[in-house]
Amino acid sequence: MKNQEISEIFFRMADILEFKGEVPFKVNAYRNAARLLADLTSDIEDIWKQGKLGELPGIGKALQGKIEDYLLNNKISQYEELLKQIPKDLFLLLSIQNFGPKTAALAYKKLGVETLDDLEKAIRNGKLAELPGMGDKKIAKISKGLELLKTSQERISIGIALPVIDGIKSYLKENAGSILKRLSHAGSTRRGRETVHDIDILAESDNGPELVQIFVKMPNVTQVLGAGDTKASIILNDRIQVDLRVVKKESYGAALQYFTGSQAHNIRLRGIAKNHGLKINEYGIYDGDRKIGGEEEEDIYKLLGMDWISPELREDRGEIEAALARTLPDLVTIDDIKSDLHIHSTYSDGQLGIKEMSEIVRTFGYTFMAICDHSKSAFYANGLNEDRLYQQIEEINELNRQNKGFHILAGCEVDILPNGDLDFSDNILKKLDFVISSIHSAFETEPTKRTLAAIHNPYVDVIGHPTGRLISRRDGFAVDMNEIIKHAAETGTALEVNSYWDRLDLSDINIKKAIDNGVKLSINTDTHHPNHLPMMELGVATARRGWARKQDIINTMTLDSFRAWQKRNTI
DNA sequence: GCCGTTTTCGGCCCGACTGTTTTCAGTCG
Numbered sequence: 001m002k003n004q005e006i007s008e009i010f011f012r013m014a015d016i017l018e019f020k021g022e023v024p025f026k027v028n029a030y031r032n033a034a035r036l037l038a039d040l041t042s043d044i045e046d047i048w049k050q051g052k053l054g055e056l057p058g059i060g061k062a063l064q065g066k067i068e069d070y071l072l073n074n075k076i077s078q079y080e081e082l083l084k085q086i087p088k089d090l091f092l093l094l095s096i097q098n099f100g101p102k103t104a105a106l107a108y109k110k111l112g113v114e115t116l117d118d119l120e121k122a123i124r125n126g127k128l129a130e131l132p133g134m135g136d137k138k139i140a141k142i143s144k145g146l147e148l149l150k151t152s153q154e155r156i157s158i159g160i161a162l163p164v165i166d167g168i169k170s171y172l173k174e175n176a177g178s179i180l181k182r183l184s185h186a187g188s189t190r191r192g193r194e195t196v197h198d199i200d201i202l203a204e205s206d207n208g209p210e211l212v213q214i215f216v217k218m219p220n221v222t223q224v225l226g227a228g229d230t231k232a233s234i235i236l237n238d239r240i241q242v243d244l245r246v247v248k249k250e251s252y253g254a255a256l257q258y259f260t261g262s263q264a265h266n267i268r269l270r271g272i273a274k275n276h277g278l279k280i281n282e283y284g285i286y287d288g289d290r291k292i293g294g295e296e297e298e299d300i301y302k303l304l305g306m307d308w309i310s311p312e313l314r315e316d317r318g319e320i321e322a323a324l325a326r327t328l329p330d331l332v333t334i335d336d337i338k339s340d341l342h343i344h345s346t347y348s349d350g351q352l353g354i355k356e357m358s359e360i361v362r363t364f365g366y367t368f369m370a371i372c373d374h375s376k377s378a379f380y381a382n383g384l385n386e387d388r389l390y391q392q393i394e395e396i397n398e399l400n401r402q403n404k405g406f407h408i409l410a411g412c413e414v415d416i417l418p419n420g421d422l423d424f425s426d427n428i429l430k431k432l433d434f435v436i437s438s439i440h441s442a443f444e445t446e447p448t449k450r451t452l453a454a455i456h457n458p459y460v461d462v463i464g465h466p467t468g469r470l471i472s473r474r475d476g477f478a479v480d481m482n483e484i485i486k487h488a489a490e491t492g493t494a495l496e497v498n499s500y501w502d503r504l505d506l507s508d509i510n511i512k513k514a515i516d517n518g519v520k521l522s523i524n525t526d527t528h529h530p531n532h533l534p535m536m537e538l539g540v541a542t543a544r545r546g547w548a549r550k551q552d553i554i555n556t557m558t559l560d561s562f563r564a565w566q567k568r569n570t571i
Numbered sequence: 572g573c574c575g576t577t578t579t580c581g582g583c584c585c586g587a588c589t590g591t592t593t594t595c596a597g598t599c600g
Contacts, residue, residue, distance in 0.1 A: 024583090025573080028573095028583080029572030031574085032572090033573095045576085056573090057573090060572070100598050100599085101598095133591065133597085134589095134591090135590060137590060138589085228588085243600090258586095258600095274583095402593095412590080531574070
């Protein structure tokens, strides 16, 4: 799909135009279009073929022409032209903190700075300091930014960030005592994004300076980037930046709304406020000079005539229109989840036996679970052959006889082989209660065709981690998600939302697309170790970001309705 | 660049912070 490719070009064109000193509104037009394309759940090529490009908000004549250029010629000629006029490593240079487009342009024009090395040299030989507006402190900040870029990690997974947030919250509660009132995380972690750049913490207190001091003296703070009376920024464990912002009671709601973002969502809200003759900032919502709300986050949305919007939806992907029309979806919650359907045991590569694991799973409040160990071809994971599978089914049956009020489904995560066959025959699969089917090998070999074959198998209930992406390591294999969704809808096969922190596969955008086409989803942890079980929350957050409701998720069903849903029982 | 029952021209979110300034530009979120 070309959506992503064009989106990336538009983001870069925005950077270039900004570097060239274009008016900010033009730059924003490109960024808005880039975001729209990245978030789009339908194929831009289809929209173009239907002649409906102009119906997309923010896509006018000029941008339509560029999209068309790319679809016809696989390049945007104006972008190619622009690339000739900029420093070699512009995009890298612009990622340096405290080194923005204006400074980059100045350094390029006056000193010929094209790369990080050039910049470092210009700092060392004092040339940069000779430029207008450059003082010692500014140079020092740019040096720091350059240093940070060299050592800093990529965005980190939400699965890593959330436990860090829990630790910070506990620390603050223990050490700040009565000066700390309300406390929340904000930013992209609150919105449940799969990866985050930093952690935002918001606190309510009448004593900002003291709270800030407690915060910067936290254990494992390796750098204090700044600390004032109401805010501070630190680097934790040389790894992740954490920003604290302290506000008073009357502004807490407005600040929480503001710092949760996203930026695009906030910009839309402020535009709407303006149309109503109101103004929003992080301290409250105002009618002229009169403050009319801001103590609670709900105030902001209510005063703009809309429903409160769950943080996971706040990306300006249609949630504002839905909130105004009062048609926001009733999103699935963690409390709706009644089963975890993808759990490994010591039969293959899990850490616990079925009995021990099931006892822990029960404590999550679920009423059933599925053991889905690997199949025989998964040598690397100690996959089960037919005999051991029968043995496992026997053990599960025995446990179910002993267990009242909790049921274990005998399942399997059957490999989709390179030739498109499944690793077990239908005669075996039909003996199981539940089947997940996944690709674990030969990612390059017709992954779409193989997945479709699995979808059409009458015993396959769920396609596991459908794109195979690993957030920290590799992109997904090149599956045609439109085809997979179409066939999943036709056959009544669910797609997995694998909740393991490094997978979160399907992603939010694909979840939305699946739901829009009537496909059911299965949120599972793919647990190999009991520590993985709480990751259900990550899967639920990702599903919520994809606008998933309770009725879209098979894990919210009772055991009876789940069985009635299975396609093998609907024939 | 886009957009329009206020507008086909003149708007386009808002504020903090910093550093370099004699009143503001750049960067960030």
